[in-house]
Amino acid sequence: MSAVRLGPRSLLSLALVSAVGVIAFTWPFLAPPASTLNAHAQDAPWLFAGLLVLLVAVVAATISESGLGAKAVAMLGVLAATGAALRPIGAGTAGIEPMFFLMVLSGRVLGPGFGFVLGSVTMFASALLTGGVGPWMPFQMLAMGWFTMGAGLLPGRSGLRGRTELVLLAAYGFLAAFAYGTAMNMAGWPFMGTLASHIAFDPDAAVPANVARFVAYCVATSLGWDLGRALVTVLLTLTLGPYVLKALRRATRRAAFETAVTFEGR
Secondary structure (H helix, E strand, O other), rough: OOOOOOOOHHHHHHHHHHHHHHHHHHHHHHOOOOOOOOOOOOOOOHHHHHHHHHHHHHHHHHHHHHHOHHHHHHHHHHHHHHHHHHHHHHHOOOOOOOHHHHHHHHHHHHOHHHHHHHHHHHHHHHHHOOOOOOHHHHHHHHHHHHHHHHHHOOOOOOOOOOOHHHHHHHHHHHHHHHHHHHHHHHHHHHOOOOOOOOOOOOOOOOHHHHHHHHHHHHHHHHHHHHHHHHHHHHHHHHHHHHHHHHHHHHHHHOOOOOOOOOOOOO
């Protein structure tokens, strides 16, 4: 059972914001050297950040209109608060970020629509909690929304259980942790300017040269952190996953999201 059933309008909104998001993350590789966009390389991330805030808000509103009822909102609040509280635990410590495993399991149980909203809201709440508000926050919200939604799109949600499911979730968490780190590197890389000429984005360079610079940037700045995040996600999924999945599924059954809340007068 999904906490939110995605209708045509929600699916369209998700597709549009994802398409714009891909452009926002990858524009340094899409714009040719002579493009006017490259002439504003330092401004583009700010413009995309402002646009993504609006788009994520639109998608969240659209999904909520399509079926995010009172019970689902309560579940969203609890999980988002838990995820936001988990994030600072490993702040600055080799990628020890336990919130990622909670997002994987929550997306798996509650579905892709709920997962996208949960990932975005959790990252927004954690940014407020840790003071990490900046132009990178909208990119984090979108990337975490994708991360959590992807877990809800994995096969076998209704029938796959046991060790096989845990291995599937652990493998997804491992790969998605690297994908999240790479996406956030794309968002932050253009901000470097000329601080490190051999790995910084060069608006005048050809795409292959900038790809090589970006790979060097990832290796130099985040490979160890991403590996730590991926390993922690795998470890927590394999050890705590059975208990968290059981608790989430029990809560989902008891919440009966598809049953409308009614209030009876005395």
